[in-house]
Amino acid sequence: MESRGILLYYLWITVSLIPVTKLNECPAPLSTRIPGDVELIGMFSLHLPSSQRGTLIGQPHKDQLTPALLTAEAVIWALEGLNRHDFIPGVRLGITVYDIAGSRQLAASVASITYQKLNKDSGPYPCRRPSNASLIAGIVGPGRSNSAEIVSNVLKGTDIPVLSYSSTSNALRDVEEHPNLLFTVESDRHQVQAMVEILKALGWDYVAIVYTNENYGINGYQELKAAAQKEGICIATPRIGNYSIPLATSSDRFDRIISDLVQSGTRGVIFFGLQEYGKRLLEASARHQDAPSLLMWIFSEALANNNAFSGQTLYALQGGLAVASATKQIPTFQKYFVDLLFNITRGHIVTDLRRVWLEEYTTAAFSCKLATALEANNQHTRNCSTLSRTEIQDVVEAGSSLYLENGLKAAYAYAASIRNAHSELCNSPGVCSSLRDMTPLQWMRYLSGLNITLTNHDIPFLPPELFGKRLIFEQHELTFNPESPIYKIRNYQKDRTIDVGFFDGRELVLNTSNIIMYRYDSNNQPVEVQGENLDRSTCPRKCAECVRKSEVKVAYKPGQHLILGVFPIHSSDCTTIRPTASVQLLEAFLFAMEQISQRKGVMQNISQDLDFGYLALDDCYDEFKALQIACDIYSGKQFGDITIDRNSLIGWIGPLSSGNCRPIASTLRHVHDLQISYGSTIEDFNDRNLYPYFMRTVPTDEQLTRAILSICQQMGWTYVSIIHASHDYGRSLRDSTLKYLLEYGICNATVLEQNTVTDDHLAFSILEASKNGAKVVLILTDALNARALIGTIQRFTISLDDDNLKDLVFIGTESWADRESVVEGYETLTKGAITFKFNKGNVPGFDSYFKTKTLQNNKQNPWFNEFWEQIFDCNLEGNFNKTRKNTCKNDLNLTDYSNYHQDSLVAFVTDAVYSLALGFDSLYKTKCGPNFDPSCTTADFISFKNRKETFTGELMKKVKNVNMPGRGAMYSENGSGMTGYTILQWSEVETNQWRYVEIGSYSPSSGINIAKDKLLAGLDRSVKSVCRGEACAMCRSDPPAPVTLSATGVGAVVMASLAVLLILTVVVLVCMLVKMKRQLENVYGPNSYDYAEVSFNRQQQHVQMERNLPQLPMERDMTRKESAHDQLSSADSGYINAGKNTTNTAVDDSDVEIVFENDSSGGTIQSDLYPQHQERT
Known part of the structure; x- marks a missing residue:
């Protein structure tokens, strides 16, 4: 009763919003009624909303009437045809057609009128109710979605069926929200x-x-x-x-x-x-x-x-x-409607309001006048009686309603449901009392439960176009033939x-x-x-708003045994693609995986039972992104629609940089997965306690350091400047270089770190060192940072016009190698620069594989489009970031890329993949026999594989022992690569023609082998890099030969001094910690801190401890532990350079553990970070 009262109140509010024309009367649109024993209410927008409401029709206008008029006439035609054939014995079907003219208010008014007709009490309405209630089965229409919505809302809770023939809004398909709304039209x-x-x-x-x-x-x-x-x-x-x-x-x-x-x-x-x-x-x-x-x-x-x-x-x-x-189209109805209009033009009168609608349609559609009462309003000159039947037929066919068929389906659906009710409830023709007493809910159930196929056997009056159509509702929507x-x-x-x-x-x-x-x-x-x-519609400019920032791109191929690769496709902003070498490394990974899949080359003997898959990810050359990747993998996060089973992983390939390797290697220590880097050279990873599952196909920094210093020693360059990058790679090379300087009799003029001082300060320091004799600059950075430094020096050279900057000799690392992108535009300044390239030949087959890649055949590389735009400097059709002037031509291919050469690291990527696959295959055959012992089931091997610590330990042994055909052992005992270097020099071979020229080699076993004459020729000048002036006080004038250096003398003095400093520092630190502990206990009480965060302040050079705040609830219980201790050692890592080379105070790497409790695998995941990698935290 309460819900009924609420409904009546809502109806009263709805109707009260509609202007009334007379007191105590319900406003309603004009209508025409075809009487019947059981009737329908029809809501049709016969006119557009702009029609004048006073006379409803207004001035004749071709656009006033809509095709809905034809749908309304078709429904009337169908019902009258069924009545002529006595479709329901003794029961005549009728309909009252309302013109709601696209108005939500008029639709709500008709809904209210319908409700009144079905109820004996008028409720709170200020309206006179008809003397007798009509037998109404439901509503046909409205056609428009906004009108259907308001009708559904008004009648919600009444159960009165509302069957729309053209309302397509998907929002109205919510059965709970619109329980009595049905449809004969698709959403x-x-x-x-x-x-x-x-x-x-x-x-x-x-x-x-x-x-x-x-x-x-x-x-x-x-x-x-x-x-x-x-x-x-x-x-x-x-x-x-x-x-x-x-x-x-x-x-x-x-x-x-x-x-x-x-x-x-x-x-x-x-x-x-x-x-x-x-x-x-x-x-x-x-x-x-x-x-x-x-x-x-x-x-x-x-x-x-x-x-x-x-x-x-x-x-x-x-x-x-x-x-x-x-x-x-329904030709049988169109013929009927043409005949109807033809008769009107000949003066035949149609009864009731239909006459007005049809006459208006005739005069508007044919621009003619009729000899009727409306002639005064008719401004046309042609008489409608002159129209031929053909003229009328052409217009009717052209203006037929799209929803004519759907309107007829609504009429036949109601007719069939009414017949079903009659046959079940009445034992004789005519309207029985049970039929008359039916509630709206019963009518709704008969209609929504309808399930018939339209045939002329069951339906005596049926247009042929509807033969075979099924009328069955699912979720209140008529089902449709999926084949049509x-x-x-x-x-x-x-x-x-x-x-x-x-x-x-x-x-x-x-x-x-x-x-x-x-x-x-x-x-x-x-x-x-x-x-x-045909023209395309694409982004006309740079459309940054179109780039899906949350999109995760991966290269993925499913397999039972998954190899995961990490590559630096983009720079740290994850939007700017890095130089072409980065994409080459990914392609080398995909090439190697293809060789494995097809069992080609050195992979031909791998067991056919092994199904290898891969997942390749972009770490954006950012260590925090690398850590995120590791956390995502082991926390079960999806990559797009890809879910990775961590137990399917057999190992990681990469990343490139040492800084990115560290968080992954630290994580893998706790989950017991193998990692093989193709580019990390720092010596820290030789520590098997911290990094037990780390391997690499490249040699360590010690070998590169010795190669660099050997050249300096051979050339008599005893005074050098050192510039290093501010990441693991640069700092490790710095530490290794400083460690071996004395051994080679070389003194450093300055040691500076990029990004900790301004570019101008770097250039100025190099200039000052050059004035004191340091003409050789060791650039211990990656290729991108090397180019940035050279660009700064070039700018200084031009602005100062100082010859001291023009005489410099640069010595780069294997990251610079033979990359012309480093020196492009700076050819003269870098003339004679010496670089190193891993002494490893090109990978057979890779060049042809890579050059045949196109936008069409390389869908497995999701970053290939960006690479294409970069190398050809053009915008692809469909690219949302159009930052280049030209559009890419359709006939481009990689054979047109003249600057291509195989990157020196390609071989290290393929070696990492091959050795991992061969090692895994060897372990598999060890467990199951070379011919696969049937007793060694797949489940047995998978069970062994899931015992990660045991499995990975044995896998590492197998990988270390891999011998590539014709090359022998790949790894040293500590799991590092055993490759020497080719020494290159940037030379002007002819006027304005530059290239890298090979001038020597270095190997750990045989040492340096350099052609001095080639080197000097490449310099094209005499270069002395020896200390002169007051700065020499810190350097020995006659450094001893490396073989005479012992643990006594200077070395002993230095070590003793450092030991004393170390003891003093430890004492001070302990005192500070004790004092801090007491202060915390005084403030928070004893034992009120579980963990303390200790950090080293580089500017103020003191240790700072902060009490952790209470932890917040998180998806995973994360505990962060930090501890730090100072240690002084001239050979240690972590030198602090506060813009000047005054001291070499060192901070030992602090162990930071990120612990995820309740990991999906039931294990614990931890990741060790170091202070120098948390500068952005």
């Missing part, structure tokens, strides 16, 4: 899917959506935007806020939208909204000088009628597409409209060769284009 989700498939077929990946601000338009826009973005199609962001069109708006709104579309450069435009507003939008486009030649349109089905466009609207639309309902097209795709050409495709709910068939669009020539005349020449 917009199919139309949206069809539109997205059209965009994909046309190659449109950047479009604007204009929509009407009502239920149909808003929901269509939201669904289309979401579906398009899911497919990588970007929706343009309007500069005017949005592209919505309010239902009551002026022409200015349409003009603003068109102007904004043109100015933004957007070409493809989708309109999702009501017909009359779409036509006004096209009229605004026709008024704009440039819009017709620039904008390409796709319209929703509301505008897909054959006669929806004409005149200026068709001019603006030409070349556009529309999604039209694929419902069939739901939509057809129309193309509006200059002089005709044709169907160019269809969509069946699953697949789009689109014949682009039949689509004609138009380009405009210099005289602004349209020129037809079709097929492959």
Whole structure:
């Protein structure tokens, strides 16, 4: 009773919002009634909302009446036909048709009237109720989604069936929200899917959506935007806020939208909204000088009628597409309707209000006048009686409603459900008492439970076009034959409209060769284009808003045994792609995995039982990104739609940099997985206590350091400047160099770290050192930082014009190697520069593999498009970040890339993959025999593999013992690569022709082998790098030979001094900790701190401890422990350089553990970080 009262109150509020014409009467639209024993209520928008409400019809106007008139007449035609055949014995079907004219208020009014007719008490309404209640089975309509929504809301809780024939909004399909709303029309989700498939077929990946601000338009826009973005199609962001069109708006709104579309450069435009507003939008486009030649349109089905466009609207639309309902025309009804109109033109009178509607339709559609009472309002000169039947037929066929079939299905659905109720409840013809006493809920159940196939055996009056159609509702929506097209795709050409495709709910068939669009020539005349020449709608500029920042790109191939690769595809911002070498490293990984999969080359003997897969990720050359990758892998996070089973992992390949290797290696220590780096050289990883599962295919920094210092010793360069990068790689090389300087009799003039001082300070320090004799500069950085430093020195050289900067000799590392990108533009300054390249030949087959890669055949590399744009300096079609001037040509290929050469690290990547696969294969054969012992089941081996600590320990032994054919052992006892170096020099071989020239080699076993004459020739000048002046006080004038150096003398003095300093520092630190502990206990009480964070302040050079705040609840219980202790040692790592070379105070690496309790595998994951890697924390 309470819910009933609430409903009545809501109805009263709804009706009270509608203007009343007379006191104590319910306002309602005009209607016509076809009486019957059981009746339906029909809601049809026979007129547009702009029609005058006073006379309903208003002045005759061709656009006033809508195709819904034909749908209403078709429903009447079907019901009267069934009555003539006594479809329900003794029961006549009737209908009252209301013209709600697209108005939500009028729709709510009819809903209220319907409720009153079905109830004996009038409730709180100020209206007179009819003297007797009618037998009403339900409502047909409304057609528009916004009207259907208000009717559903008004009648919610009444159980009165509402069966819409053209409301497509998917939001209304929520059965709980709209329990008594049913549909004989497909929802917009199919139309949206069809539109997205059209965009994909046309190659449109950047479009604007204009929509009407009502239920149909808003929901269509939201669904289309979401579906398009899911497919990588970007929706343009309007500069005017949005592209919505309010239902009551002026022409200015349409003009603003068109102007904004043109100015933004957007070409493809989708309109999702009501017909009359779409036509006004096209009229605004026709008024704009440039819009017709620039904008390409796709319209929703509301505008897909054959006669929806004409005149200026068709001019603006030409070349556009529309999604039209694929419902069939009903010739039998069209013949009936043509006869009806023909009789009206000949003076035959139609009874009731239908006469007014039909006469208005006739005079408007044919521009003629009738000799009727409306003649005073008729301004046409032609007499309608002169119309031929053929003329009438042509107009009726062209203006037929898209929803005619759906309207007929609604009529037959109601008729069949009423017959079912009659046959079950009544034992004789006519309306029995049980039928008359049926409640709306009973009518709803009969209708929603309908399940029949339309045949002329069961339905005596049935148009042939509906034969075989099934009427069955699922979730209140009529089911459709999946084999029949739901939509057809129309193309509006200059002089005709044709169907160019269809969509069946699953697949789009689109014949682009039949689509004609138009380009405009210099005289602004349209020129037809079709097929492959159709224009695309792409981002016209840099469209950063279109880049999906949350998108995770991976290269993935499933397999039972997964190899995971990590590569520095992008720079630390994860948006800028790194030099081409980074993509080469990924391609080397994919190449090696392909060799394994196909059992080619050195992989040919791997057991066929082993199914290898891979996952390749981008660490953005950032150590925190690397740590995130490790955490994501072992916490079970998905990569897109890919979920990785950590137990399937057999090992990691990479990363490149030492800084990125450290967090991964620290994590793998606790989860017992193997890691093989193809680029990390720092000596820290030789510590098997900290990094028990770390291996590498490259040699350690010690070998490179000795190679560099050997050259300096050979050339008599005893005084050098040292510049190193601010990451693990640079700092490790610095430490190794400082460690061996005395052994080689060399003194350092300055030691500076990039990024801790300004570029100008670096250049100035090098200049000052050069004045004191340090002409040789050791650049201990990666290639990118080396180029940045050289660029700074070049700028200083030009601005100061100082010869001291022109005489420098640069010595780079294996990261510089033979990369021309480092010296490009600085050829003269870097003349004679000495670099190192790993003494390893090119990988056979890789060059041909790489050069055959194209955008079409390299889909497994998700970053290949970015690489393509970089090397050819062009924008690909569909790219949202168009930062380059030119568009990529279709005929480009990598054979056109003249700067290609195989990167020196490619071989180290393939070696890492091959050795891991061969080691795993060897372990497999050890456990199961070379011919696979049947008793060694897959489950047995997997069980062994899942015992990670044991498995990985044995796997490491197998990998270390791998011997590549023709090359022998790959790894030393400590798991490092055993490769020497080729020594290169940047030389001007001919005038203005530069290249790297080989001048020697270095190997751990035989030492340095250098051709001094080549080196001197490459320098083309005499270079002395020896100390002179006051700065020499810190250097020995006659350094001893390395063989005479012992643990006594200077070395002993130095060590003793350092020992004393170490003891003093430890005492001070302990005192500080004790004092801090007491202070904490005084403030927080004893034992109130579980962990303390200790950090080293580089500027103030003191230890700082902070009490941890209470931990917050997290998805995983994370405990962060930090401890630090100072240790003084001239040979230790972690030197602090506060902008000047005054002291070499060292801080030992502090162990930081990140602990994830309750890991998905039941284990504990920990990761060790070091203070120098937390500067960005």
